[in-house]
Amino acid sequence: MKPDHIAVARHSMLLVAAPEAVVQSVLASARLREFDRGGTIFLQGERATAIYIVAEGWVKLYRIAPNGAEAVVGVFTKGRSFGEAVAFRHDVYPVSAEAVTDCSLIRIEAEAFLRLLRDNPEVAIMMLSATYVHLQSLVMQVEALKAQTGAQRVAEFLLELAPCKVGACEVVLPYDKVLIAGRLGMKPESLSRAFARLRDQGVTIRQNNAAIEDVVALRAFADEDPAAAWAR
Numbered sequence: 001m002k003p004d005h006i007a008v009a010r011h012s013m014l015l016v017a018a019p020e021a022v023v024q025s026v027l028a029s030a031r032l033r034e035f036d037r038g039g040t041i042f043l044q045g046e047r048a049t050a051i052y053i054v055a056e057g058w059v060k061l062y063r064i065a066p067n068g069a070e071a072v073v074g075v076f077t078k079g080r081s082f083g084e085a086v087a088f089r090h091d092v093y094p095v096s097a098e099a100v101t102d103c104s105l106i107r108i109e110a111e112a113f114l115r116l117l118r119d120n121p122e123v124a125i126m127m128l129s130a131t132y133v134h135l136q137s138l139v140m141q142v143e144a145l146k147a148q149t150g151a152q153r154v155a156e157f158l159l160e161l162a163p164c165k166v167g168a169c170e171v172v173l174p175y176d177k178v179l180i181a182g183r184l185g186m187k188p189e190s191l192s193r194a195f196a197r198l199r200d201q202g203v204t205i206r207q208n209n210a211a212i213e214d215v216v217a218l219r220a221f222a223d224e225d226p227a228a229a230w231a232r
Contacts, residue, residue, distance in 0.1 A: 057103025
């Protein structure tokens, strides 16, 4: 791996709190894998043998329901890890993983990590910390689905990507609108209606760019009572 890939791995949630000796041991056997956009990383039901850290690009995790519908569970980018919990249990992947863009992933063999876990309890803390972050993310997704309107969820999504905390700024949408809709628990047509509603909040969508007139005002809209938001 290149030095910048190693730096990304060191600062990932999985390794950021680990002692240097543990980081070196983990990365000694790690390998960089390249995937083209649309490439399959693993499939739901496959035996979990590895943990991944995103070095470049975007990856989506999704499940296929019995009726064939796709449910997006998460979308990860540079520095995020996935596959930890099931790999440590020698379980099967409960989701599939696909490259949303051309991407580079750091693959860590689960067995190598387990050997370290047996010798160093601090590795268990690393694993628990990464798993907690995933759980917290899922809880926040459920809360948003229950407590926010579609327009508020889209506003929250744009604010997560916004490069500034106040004033006006422009956001580049990192992947296509169909995936954004899936990530936010919406149909593509509902996403279009949400974008239209956000015009009144100073948001203008042009292809893959979103111009925000006032980040603070958009934050206030995302955080307000959904009943008030629906009335707009």
